[in-house]
Amino acid sequence: MAKRTITVDPVTRIEGHLRIQADMDGSGAITRASSSGTMVRGVEIILRGRDPRDAWAFAQRICGVCTLVHGIASVRAVEDALHYPIPRNAEIIRNLMIAAQFVQDHVMHFYHLHALDWVDVVSALKADPAKASALAQSISDYPRSSPGYFSDVKKKLTRFVDSGQLGIFANGYWGNPGYRLPPEANLMAVAHYLDALAWQREVAKLHAIFGGKNPHPNFVVGGAPTAISVGPDIKGAGATAVNITGLDIVHGVIGELRRFVDQVYLPDTLAIAGFYKDWFRNGEGVGNFLSYGEFPQKSMADIDTFMIPRGAIVNRDLSHVEEVDLRDRQQVQEFVAHSWYSYTTGKKSGLHPFVGQTHLKYTGPKPPFETLDMDASYSWIKSPRWKGRAMEVGPLARVLVAYAKGDEKVRELVGLALKKLDIPPTALFSTMGRTAARTLETKWIADAMEGWYQELIGNIRTGNLKTFNNALWEPHTWPPHAQGVGFTEAPRGSLAHWLVIHEGLVENYQAVVPSTWNAGPRDAAGQEGPYEASLRGLKLAVADQPLEILRTIHSFDPCIACAVHMVDPSGEEMLQVKVV
Incomplete structure (x- = not known):
């Protein structure tokens, strides 16, 4: 094989614009890679x-x-x-908001940005829903695991394919020999991909309650932007404060976060990683x-x-x-x-x-x-x-x-x-190690949220309602x-x-x-x-399908921060990118 250069521009399923240019030797191995951010922040x-x-x-x-x-x-x-300094209640509220961001972000990254590097969506069409159900129930007690449920997901995916469009699953390297999951595991992952889309909407409620909205919740130098009210919901100050109703919703969100991590995200990660153990030695x-x-x-x-x-x-x-x-x-x-x-x-x-x-x-x-x-x-x-x-x-x-x-x-x-x-601890220094660590961290953080919530409730019960230092x-x-x-x-x-x-x-x-x-x-x-x-x-594995590059780059969860477009002095666009 002759030496060559392969360019992936843009790297998709990330936030922002990233270009990877890789030089390869005669054996097809990458000898030098260059990471180029093609946007300016400012x-x-x-x-x-x-x-x-x-x-x-x-x-x-x-x-x-x-x-x-x-x-x-x-x-x-x-x-x-x-x-x-800011009040302890403000620190707790910030902890809860940051933690919710972590859990939501990690789950969304796994299913909607990174999982498709390991999951062959088209292969799921060959799955037996009953076998997919047996597989799902063998690794978790997640209630949405019946044969009928997986049959419905398979029908939905079949409609995408029969229409000639894969919709949200278009532009994948489906059929690449680098994919190893059996059809039933692929169907299970696709089902959980769809479940996670609905789940993340519920998670956003925590930011909306403490920060007024999501995305871009409100903040304030000196504490938290919302007061805490122990009074009734009436017109006036109490109407814009976080009261017991809002706090109950927050507690419910925390419970939902933990259940999805325990029943879906953690089992799926370990199951998928078991089919790609060599990726604990790469990247x-x-x-x-x-x-x-x-x-x-x-x-x-x-x-x-x-x-x-x-x-x-x-x-x-x-x-x-x-x-x-x-x-x-x-x-x-x-x-x-x-x-x-x-x-x-x-x-x-x-x-x-x-x-x-x-x-x-x-x-x-x-x-x-x-x-x-x-x-x-x-x-x-x-x-x-x-x-x-x-x-x-x-x-x-x-x-x-x-x-x-x-x-x-x-x-x-x-x-x-x-x-x-x-695997040994040194296996974590790898592409799959990053993916596994993200899941373990999510479990760690999600479990901690209950303690912060109870601390906040305890402070409120003692009459400590302060959230801002002026x-x-x-x-x-x-x-x-x-x-x-x-x-x-x-x-x-x-x-x-x-x-x-x-x-x-x-x-x-x-x-x-x-x-x-x-x-x-x-x-x-x-x-x-x-x-x-x-x-x-x-x-x-396939010279013109950079699946291995995407797996490793996505394991970092790239976020090339949003920025202005590049234009010349007359206002004309200078940069165009093509999907590879």
């Missing part, structure tokens, strides 16, 4: 000169999927800069993992009490977790050696986000283009580094840091999964110059917004998102980003 520029208390509303629009977490990171950045990446930490059990100041711990793992060494300081200007830096940006300090220098720069400088060919020069700049994504190292962030990183720090719940979940699949609300009480970092763990990984306030207005704003860490291009030293490193060595 929100950092928009935020300059604005009231920092309003920043969250703009920052949320960085992404149409991760709206909540960007709002959280933004308000926390302002609170950090102004040393602004490792850089071998370094980073977690900022999330879910304060006391306050944001008590990082050591966070449920998801902070820390860094280097060179796959689970015996040692390094400390992480987001304010240390030698720890987190962004590089632009292969990005379409310029620094006043030069292309090879790294900048901490407090002094970060957003100077757009496109130097690539005029789109549309067949190939990009991967020895030059080739992405709108920067290259973040922690102590000079490329780091993977996301569910796998969080699970590994918690596992290495001895978290009992995580060790129990990981242990059960490893035993069931008969002590530092007016700018005349602020110092003339302040800087802060607001961080969270988004479903896709470590997220932080660095903010500089001068004379009451935003002077500098830099957001380093999870997919910046994972999808960034090579740096000045030639170090690959996690996407790029994870693809090296993969072989395609």
Whole structure:
């Protein structure tokens, strides 16, 4: 086989626009892969000169999927800069909102974005509904598992095919030899795909109750945007507050979240993973993992009490977790050696986000283009580094840091999964390891929600209804110059917004998102980003069907943040993409 280059542009079933260009040797193995973000964000520029208390509303629009977490990171950045504590009830409400985002996002990613890399939809047409029912009932007590139910799903899928259109299942590589599930397992997965569509609508109610709406729920610097009422639902203040009716709905949502994770998501993941155990040996990446930490059990100041711990793992060494300081200007830096940006300090220098720069400088060919020069700049994504190292962030990183720090719940979940699949802990450093870790993390977080809910109810019963601290609300009480970092763990990984306030207005704003860490291009030293490193060595079963590339890239759950379109000075479109 001759050497060749394969381009996947755009990578579909993600948020945003991503291009993967891979060089392959004579054996068909990928020797070098390049990850190119083909969109520019620009929100950092928009935020300059604005009231920092309003920043969250703009920052949320960085992404149409991760709206909540960007709002959280933004308000926390302002609170950090102004040393602004918030009431415990507000922390609990934020924990519940972030947790609901995690569970909803992970389930939706698995079924609607990633599962189709493992599930052959067309094969499900050959399934025996009775056998599919027996399979489903052997792994779970999920009530929607009767032969009649699977027969109805099969009929619905057959109508898609007979009409000449696969609808939401179009453009797949169905029949590729890389698919291994039996028809009955494929039918079960398709059924649960459809169930998850209806389930996620119920989950959104929690954000609507605490944040007023979903997506883009409301936030406020200093606490939570909703008051708590113990009075009747009458016109006036109580009508816009969260009362017992709303809290009962929240409790019901938490129960529904946990049931779906326990009865559907977790069993399905383990069942599917059992057919693809070789993928626990493919797609490792850089071998370094980073977690900022999330879910304060006391306050944001008590990082050591966070449920998801902070820390860094280097060179796959689970015996040692390094400390992480987001304010240390030698720890987190962004590089632009292969990005379409310029620094006043030069292309090879790294900048901490407090002094970060957003100077757009496109130097690539005029789109549309067949190939990009991967020895030059080739992405709108920067290259973040922690102590000079490329780091993977996301569910796998969080699970590994918690596992290495001895978290009992995580060790129990990981242990059960490893035993069931008969694999060693090192198998987690892989494509399927990321997928499994995402599911285990979902179970971990969903189970924790009940405790936070009961804590909130307990506070209310004692008369503690406070959800907002107005002590530092007016700018005349602020110092003339302040800087802060607001961080969270988004479903896709470590997220932080660095903010500089001068004379009451935003002077500098830099957001380093999870997919910046994972999808960034090579740096000045030639170090690959996690996407790029994870693809090296993969072989395609069918040369013009990059299923293996999609499996590995989707295992990170890419979210290439929403941004403006590229236009020339006259307003003409410069970029067009074609589906491969």
